[in-house]
Amino acid sequence: MKIAILGSGGREHALTFSISKSNKVEKIYCIPGNAGTSELAENIALDINNFKTIYEFLKKNNVDFVVVGPEDPLVNGIVDYLEKLNIKVFGPNKIASQLEGSKIFTKNLCKKYNIPTAEFGVFENAKDSYKYIDNAKHPLVIKADNLAAGKGVYICREKAESYLAVKEIFDGKFGIANNILFEEFLEGEEMSYFIISDGKTFKFFGSAQDHKRVGEGDTGKNTGGMGAYSPSRLFNEELEKKILEKIIKPTLKGINDLGTKYKGFLYAGLMIIKNEPFLIEYNVRMGDPECQTILPTLDTDVVKILQSCINENLIEIDINWINKKSLCVVLCSNNYPDKYEKNIIVNNLEKLNLDENNYLFHAGTKKQDKKIYAVGGRVLNFISISNSYSAAKRNIYKNLKRLNWEKGFYRKDIGHKVIDK
Numbered sequence: 001m002k003i004a005i006l007g008s009g010g011r012e013h014a015l016t017f018s019i020s021k022s023n024k025v026e027k028i029y030c031i032p033g034n035a036g037t038s039e040l041a042e043n044i045a046l047d048i049n050n051f052k053t054i055y056e057f058l059k060k061n062n063v064d065f066v067v068v069g070p071e072d073p074l075v076n077g078i079v080d081y082l083e084k085l086n087i088k089v090f091g092p093n094k095i096a097s098q099l100e101g102s103k104i105f106t107k108n109l110c111k112k113y114n115i116p117t118a119e120f121g122v123f124e125n126a127k128d129s130y131k132y133i134d135n136a137k138h139p140l141v142i143k144a145d146n147l148a149a150g151k152g153v154y155i156c157r158e159k160a161e162s163y164l165a166v167k168e169i170f171d172g173k174f175g176i177a178n179n180i181l182f183e184e185f186l187e188g189e190e191m192s193y194f195i196i197s198d199g200k201t202f203k204f205f206g207s208a209q210d211h212k213r214v215g216e217g218d219t220g221k222n223t224g225g226m227g228a229y230s231p232s233r234l235f236n237e238e239l240e241k242k243i244l245e246k247i248i249k250p251t252l253k254g255i256n257d258l259g260t261k262y263k264g265f266l267y268a269g270l271m272i273i274k275n276e277p278f279l280i281e282y283n284v285r286m287g288d289p290e291c292q293t294i295l296p297t298l299d300t301d302v303v304k305i306l307q308s309c310i311n312e313n314l315i316e317i318d319i320n321w322i323n324k325k326s327l328c329v330v331l332c333s334n335n336y337p338d339k340y341e342k343n344i345i346v347n348n349l350e351k352l353n354l355d356e357n358n359y360l361f362h363a364g365t366k367k368q369d370k371k372i373y374a375v376g377g378r379v380l381n382f383i384s385i386s387n388s389y390s391a392a393k394r395n396i397y398k399n400l401k402r403l404n405w406e407k408g409f410y411r412k413d414i415g416h417k418v419i420d421k
Helices: 010-020 051-060 071-075 078-084 103-112 126-135 159-170 237-257 290-297 302-310 389-403
Strands: 002-007 027-032 065-068 120-123 140-144 153-156 180-184 189-198 202-210 213-215 219-222 227-230 263-273 276-283 325-333 358-362 365-368 371-374 378-386
Touching: 002 010, 002 051, 010 027, 010 290, 010 302, 010 358, 010 378, 027 051, 051 078, 065 078, 065 302, 071 078, 103 120, 103 180, 103 237, 103 276, 120 126, 126 159, 126 180, 140 159, 153 159, 159 180, 189 237, 189 276, 189 290, 189 302, 202 237, 202 290, 227 290, 237 263, 237 276, 263 302, 290 325, 290 358, 290 378, 325 389, 358 389, 378 389
Parallel strands: 002 027, 002 065
Antiparallel strands: 120 180, 140 153, 140 180, 189 202, 189 263, 202 227, 213 219, 227 325, 263 276, 325 378, 358 378, 365 371
């Protein structure tokens, strides 16, 4: 079987690694991939947003099915495009992908189906937004409606911060902005909850806690994710029942009522307040770095799972997990998420202790003349699975010390809420 994976980050390397372990797989293509995926697959330098070029490659190389990693091509309709041309794809279609593509679409769906979420308001221009701010209670959450690579969310403690957020969003910091979303600030603890769906059935696919802020103690600017641990410390049976009944099932019903099906990964970003779940946002793909954190604990052939979703027979598959804790720490280029240097060599990778419990997934890297270069803000993902989070953390920091990359930095407190000082 030939499989293609679209994307170039840590999530895609983790997917490539898991897929490569299946005895059903003959060949993997990563489009465009990174230095890490090149060890397991053939990297193909194509633009994943050029659907015609992607289709021509898949057809020419008789690819059996495609896994779409990032959100951009999903929101732009790559699944619809390829399926019309008889290419099998794992991922949600354009309508279903609006759950991530438009935060306002999701908030309106929450309102219609009584899904617990923060109170909200939508405005079309800066003038009305400023009026709202003048009378609003702070802290206030302000969001760009469109895709913003996980960075279009502002938590504003005072009016001046809210004015700045509105200005940046309507000035086009995250692309053309026709609307802006205001939300009440919910005081609780975040949790990521994942399912996988074939359009008829869905199954649990892990829980995690992501650390989005660049600074230790969860301070500073938002990033794509500085690290994660799985399972979430908040996860329990009673809470899961509430998540399924109040959030996941009504959402899937809402998508079905639009005349379509939800196929693929669905990632619910939740705020948990006194064991009650509130939806913050949806992502229509695996999280990054949550994917890198969760997949090493999967104990079922991932190719069988993906195929069962494409063929709409997920009900026939049992998804099993290794009963271990997993921790991921992201190594970033100095100065990320602001402007950072690119094309910096990364040495000492051969010194790392990697085995069935310790993993390295590449993100912003490329391989050239047998050397590895950092080309992105988030460069490498260090993962360890163990019986305890503290042991996993020790393993990761030993490897980070072995690498000793002076051009990068990482948070030293990932998992601080589950690890004793």
